[in-house]
Amino acid sequence: MFKLVAGRKVKSCAWMAALLLVVSAAATVPSLRPVKAQGVLSQDQQQTQLAQRGVNSCLTCHNNPSITSVLATPHGGNAASGTPAANQACQNCHGASADHASSMQAPAVVFDGGGRFPASDVEVQNQVCLNCHQSRSTVHWAASEHQAADLACATCHTIHTSQTAMRNELQDEGICLTCHLEQRSQLNRRSHHPVTEGLMSCNDCHNPHGSDAVAMLSRSTVNATCTSCHAEKRGPFLWEHQPVGEDCTTCHNPHGSTQDRMLAVRQPFLCQSCHSEVYHPSFLYSGDDINPNAAGQSVVGSSCTNCHSVIHGSNHPSGARLTR
Ligand code: HEC
Ligand code: HEC
Ligand code: HEC
Ligand code: HEC
Numbered sequence: 001m002f003k004l005v006a007g008r009k010v011k012s013c014a015w016m017a018a019l020l021l022v023v024s025a026a027a028t029v030p031s032l033r034p035v036k037a038q039g040v041l042s043q044d045q046q047q048t049q050l051a052q053r054g055v056n057s058c059l060t061c062h063n064n065p066s067i068t069s070v071l072a073t074p075h076g077g078n079a080a081s082g083t084p085a086a087n088q089a090c091q092n093c094h095g096a097s098a099d100h101a102s103s104m105q106a107p108a109v110v111f112d113g114g115g116r117f118p119a120s121d122v123e124v125q126n127q128v129c130l131n132c133h134q135s136r137s138t139v140h141w142a143a144s145e146h147q148a149a150d151l152a153c154a155t156c157h158t159i160h161t162s163q164t165a166m167r168n169e170l171q172d173e174g175i176c177l178t179c180h181l182e183q184r185s186q187l188n189r190r191s192h193h194p195v196t197e198g199l200m201s202c203n204d205c206h207n208p209h210g211s212d213a214v215a216m217l218s219r220s221t222v223n224a225t226c227t228s229c230h231a232e233k234r235g236p237f238l239w240e241h242q243p244v245g246e247d248c249t250t251c252h253n254p255h256g257s258t259q260d261r262m263l264a265v266r267q268p269f270l271c272q273s274c275h276s277e278v279y280h281p282s283f284l285y286s287g288d289d290i291n292p293n294a295a296g297q298s299v300v301g302s303s304c305t306n307c308h309s310v311i312h313g314s315n316h317p318s319g320a321r322l323t324r
């Protein structure tokens with residue numbers, strides 16, 4: 001778990017762990033000698049170029065289902081010419097590791113560092129992946145907050161796995177929430193997007209590899225992101241409500257809120273943060289202002305939106321005041 005939370009700390013822990021292991025492993029080295037491959041590969045897999053190009057030299061020792069699982073993922077197939085399998089197989093990612101295979105030096109690139117050898121620098125690890133993945137959704141990686149925070153691709157992706165999406169076992173929001181505790185608490189509030197319920201994921205709004213928008217949003221602006229689902233709020237409206245076209249997060253907190261409808265502030269205070277001068281908006285309608293028989297329309301229920309019910313804009317000829 002700490003592996004996820006603090007890449008740098010982990011590195012030093014890994015170093016210590018590795019040193020300890022090297023010391024304590026001295027006695028056990030004999031048991032690490034090459035063993036004969038156990039024939040874990042299926043007929044199909046054996047026929048891949050992966051097998052032909054030397055994967056077997058690694059599998060003499062690493063013939064273990066948790067490692068060979070990689071052969072069943074998109075990386076293991078050689079249908080697409082760009083896969084590791086169609087190139088130098090294991091060494092595409094772990095580097096030329098001849099010294100490792102012959103004299104137990106560290107492989108050129110170590111990702112997890114949970115074992116005998118310390119993890120390679122994050123830049124070195126990520127460069128391996130970026131050699132092949134610099135298009136589509138990863139194109140903004142170099143300018144992303146996650147790159148700046150030194151996250152490894154392997155933090156969120158698991159390569160030796162049986163699931164083809166190759167994502168960490170916590171999957172999507174689970175992994176995100178191990179680090180983003182503020183969002184975790186907001187998603188626990190009464191009104192929230194159904195992320196923890198599994199109906200949406202962080203990726204519906206964010207691109208974890210970075211983007212050209214604020215907060216690594218998957219669309220170019222906040223509003224474009226929101227209206228990709230809430231299309232009816234996009235307009236155009238005959239009568240617009242100015243802040244709506246500007247930024248939905250002026251009034252809503254997308255991760256969750258203790259107010260209804262994920263409102264950032266309770267009504268009428270939300271409205272009064274902008275409307276304070278003219279006519280009735282500046283009245284709180286509290287105490288004596290509340291007519292016990294009429295039950296104070298501006299504070300009960302939907303408050304201001306009791307009357308200004310089309311708060312996102314109106315197409316009614318007389319909807320200038322957003323009342324219809
Ligand atoms: C002679 C046996 C042997 C061969 C051949 C071999 N390895 Fe290893 N490898 C080991 C041992 C032993 C370890 C340490 C295992 C541990 O940490 O528990 C290891 C560790 C590793 C690790 C690091 C694991 C970690 O997180 O610390 C990687 C990566 C690796 N090997 C890749 C390869 C690759 C790629 C090849 C083929 C080029 C290869 N190995 C060939 C025996 C071998
Ligand atoms: C696409 C890149 C890639 C390829 C191809 C690849 N690995 Fe790995 N390997 C990784 C990453 C990333 C990790 C870190 C753990 C994970 O994501 O599963 C890893 C971890 C390991 C480990 C340490 C795992 C542990 O639990 O200690 C070993 C050993 C290893 N790989 C050996 C191999 C061998 C042998 C092959 C060829 C059959 C291979 N790898 C092919 C990327 C790759
Ligand atoms: C030798 C080139 C190569 C390397 C190195 C490589 N990949 Fe891939 N990767 C591919 C190809 C080719 C595919 C399958 C085709 C595709 O979907 O793009 C793929 C597929 C994937 C997928 C699944 C894509 C999907 O559509 O579901 C993920 C995730 C992924 N790689 C992550 C990584 C990570 C993380 C690393 C580094 C540890 C890495 N790759 C290293 C070539 C590579
Ligand atoms: C913060 C977590 C995280 C990190 C770090 C991360 N990814 Fe991803 N990656 C994801 C998630 C989540 C998805 C699935 C996105 C989706 O389904 O929309 C994904 C999807 C992918 C895909 C397949 C789909 C696509 O859109 O191309 C590839 C390839 C990929 N990542 C490569 C990488 C590489 C390379 C790195 C490092 C430079 C990396 N990732 C770093 C979380 C991450």
Ligand code: HEC
Binds near residue numbers: 200
């Ligand atoms: C419904 C869309 C949506 C979903 C789902 C969503 N976010 Fe966001 N997120 C946003 C928007 C919009 C912003 C920009 C907020 C702003 O401008 O104040 C943001 C901002 C952030 C920020 C930066 C906050 C800051 O104060 O700078 C982080 C971190 C974040 N989101 C993480 C997550 C994580 C983790 C998840 C999943 C658990 C998630 N988000 C799900 C829309 C979303």
Ligand code: HEC
Binds near residue numbers: 005145206
């Ligand atoms: C290993 C920890 C870690 C994981 C896992 C992680 N993040 Fe982050 N994330 C960070 C750090 C550190 C930053 C930069 C500092 C900050 O803004 O909190 C960041 C920044 C962000 C930002 C941009 C904030 C801004 O101010 O622009 C968003 C959005 C975000 N992460 C979303 C995600 C999503 C979505 C996932 C899951 C797919 C995820 N993160 C997984 C650590 C992590």
Ligand code: HEC
Binds near residue numbers: 204
């Ligand atoms: C991927 C689709 C998607 C995106 C993008 C999206 N939403 Fe939502 N939104 C939903 C779903 C699903 C619900 C839940 C509907 C339900 O519970 O009936 C919802 C509900 C809401 C609600 C009503 C909550 C309630 O209590 O009834 C508000 C307000 C809202 N979203 C605002 C936003 C804002 C602001 C953005 C942009 C930051 C945004 N949404 C982006 C899918 C999305």
Ligand code: HEC
Binds near residue numbers: 226309
């Ligand atoms: C001026 C403040 C404000 C802005 C800006 C705003 N909203 Fe709202 N929104 C509200 C209020 C107030 C409600 C509650 C209405 C009610 O309770 O009748 C609401 C309710 C909602 C709802 C749930 C009820 C419904 O009408 O479907 C969604 C979804 C929603 N807003 C999406 C958005 C989106 C998307 C944007 C940006 C395009 C946005 N809002 C911008 C004030 C705002």
Ligand code: HEC
Binds near residue numbers: 270271274320321
């Ligand atoms: C971020 C500031 C902001 C917030 C918050 C806000 N408004 Fe507005 N509102 C405006 C602006 C700016 C206009 C356009 C004023 C103009 O054209 O003179 C406007 C126009 C209106 C109008 C049309 C009146 C007119 O003069 O054209 C009504 C009605 C209204 N808002 C009600 C509300 C209600 C109800 C809320 C709370 C749910 C609210 N507003 C929240 C900024 C805001």
Ligand code: HEC
Binds near residue numbers: 281283306308323
């Ligand atoms: C009982 C219904 C009702 C309630 C509750 C209500 N309004 Fe109004 N509001 C109206 C009507 C009707 C108008 C249009 C008056 C006109 O056109 O002369 C109006 C006009 C406005 C205007 C335009 C003022 C102007 O000078 O042109 C704003 C801004 C406004 N309301 C904001 C609010 C805010 C903020 C609240 C909550 C504190 C609120 N309203 C509560 C009915 C209501």
